[in-house]
Amino acid sequence: MIVFMQPGTLEDSDEVRAVKNRAISIGLKPEVRETQGEHYAIVEIYMIDGESVHTAAVADHVFEMSGVAKIIRVTPPQVSLFHGGTHARELRLSPSIVVGNGTPCQVVLGPCTVDEHIDTVVMSLVEHGIKMIRGGCWKPRSNAGSFPGHGERGLRWLLAAAKKYGVEVVFTEVMESNHIDVVRRVKKETGFTGTVVLWVGARTQNTILLEALGAQRESPVMLKNSANAVGVDDLYNRASWVLSGPKVWEKDGSLDRGASLAPGNDRLMLCLRGIEKRDKGADHRFDQNVDWIRTLRRAKVWTPICVDPSHSAGRRDLVFDHLAFALQYQPHLIMIEGGYLEANMGLCDQAQMLPIGDIPRILEMVRVHNETRTK
Ligand code: PEP
Ligand code: MN
Numbered sequence: 001m002i003v004f005m006q007p008g009t010l011e012d013s014d015e016v017r018a019v020k021n022r023a024i025s026i027g028l029k030p031e032v033r034e035t036q037g038e039h040y041a042i043v044e045i046y047m048i049d050g051e052s053v054h055t056a057a058v059a060d061h062v063f064e065m066s067g068v069a070k071i072i073r074v075t076p077p078q079v080s081l082f083h084g085g086t087h088a089r090e091l092r093l094s095p096s097i098v099v100g101n102g103t104p105c106q107v108v109l110g111p112c113t114v115d116e117h118i119d120t121v122v123m124s125l126v127e128h129g130i131k132m133i134r135g136g137c138w139k140p141r142s143n144a145g146s147f148p149g150h151g152e153r154g155l156r157w158l159l160a161a162a163k164k165y166g167v168e169v170v171f172t173e174v175m176e177s178n179h180i181d182v183v184r185r186v187k188k189e190t191g192f193t194g195t196v197v198l199w200v201g202a203r204t205q206n207t208i209l210l211e212a213l214g215a216q217r218e219s220p221v222m223l224k225n226s227a228n229a230v231g232v233d234d235l236y237n238r239a240s241w242v243l244s245g246p247k248v249w250e251k252d253g254s255l256d257r258g259a260s261l262a263p264g265n266d267r268l269m270l271c272l273r274g275i276e277k278r279d280k281g282a283d284h285r286f287d288q289n290v291d292w293i294r295t296l297r298r299a300k301v302w303t304p305i306c307v308d309p310s311h312s313a314g315r316r317d318l319v320f321d322h323l324a325f326a327l328q329y330q331p332h333l334i335m336i337e338g339g340y341l342e343a344n345m346g347l348c349d350q351a352q353m354l355p356i357g358d359i360p361r362i363l364e365m366v367r368v369h370n371e372t373r374t375k
Contacts, residue, residue: 015067027053094168100304110134112349114154122161210241214264274312285314306333
């Protein structure tokens, strides 16, 4: 990996020192080369593997710093979620919204599935101070007779409403690779200029989709853990596909290393949504796995971490308990299903949907948490 500084940046500058210090802090050995050009000095910083950290495993965002012009890889990326360092990511989702390292916990809220009422739902969510909206358009199903979501039509309703009410960040689920193109096209057609975060759900096991999400960097990606996962390895595996970048293979089946240098998508978040419950008689729908946050932090995972207390609770009266428990682990984001009037709870996951009247209570809990959190 070579980090090119902006032309004119000198070797003896705060910017170069900051890049070097960051490289050292994660265990790499930086070597600085300054070449005097006709008008400017050109500074390149070569990132040499450290004892236990390979440069190929380090995500690009680590060196997206002041004074850096571009980052070039010389070996195919094999970016890992933990590179042995202390650099956690602050992910900018919109001009006014940053999530991750050190930022207050933020709320994503909206219906399980988008339906024909989405315009009024988005309007009232915005009125209640919700800045990031969720809504599924393609819904994973447990049987062929269940509602599949409104698909592209629903997405159009959702993004048109987001544009109309000035929402900057929308979260929606993708289930197969061509959905990424549909999102891009509908975004253009509706004129929505905000960010669409694409999430992969607990039931989707599709590595071609994950690779396709890694081959684009326009949309940040949020990976939910698989429902049948037993530990954080599930998320490491899923993330590795998104982070690896597009690979080109030779006719003999070997990797074309020179053609496989493009980075993957490191605009990545993880979401803990619960795992299959051990006690089938328990009231909640999935066992909470928020304790994974400790494991992820211990492993120095750098992505922002979201918790979805709606799907673990599975019942309206339990969502607040699951939310309160989750907040103790200091997630960066909370994603909740809600926003409907009590008389109409939408088409999917009605039992866990919180009515619009509950929003002030959610926001108050998160506000108090943010004021009193310890780290
Ligand atoms: C959802 O967020 O509506 C959803 C389907 O979630 P999960 O994949 O976690 O079940
Ligand atoms: Mn749902």
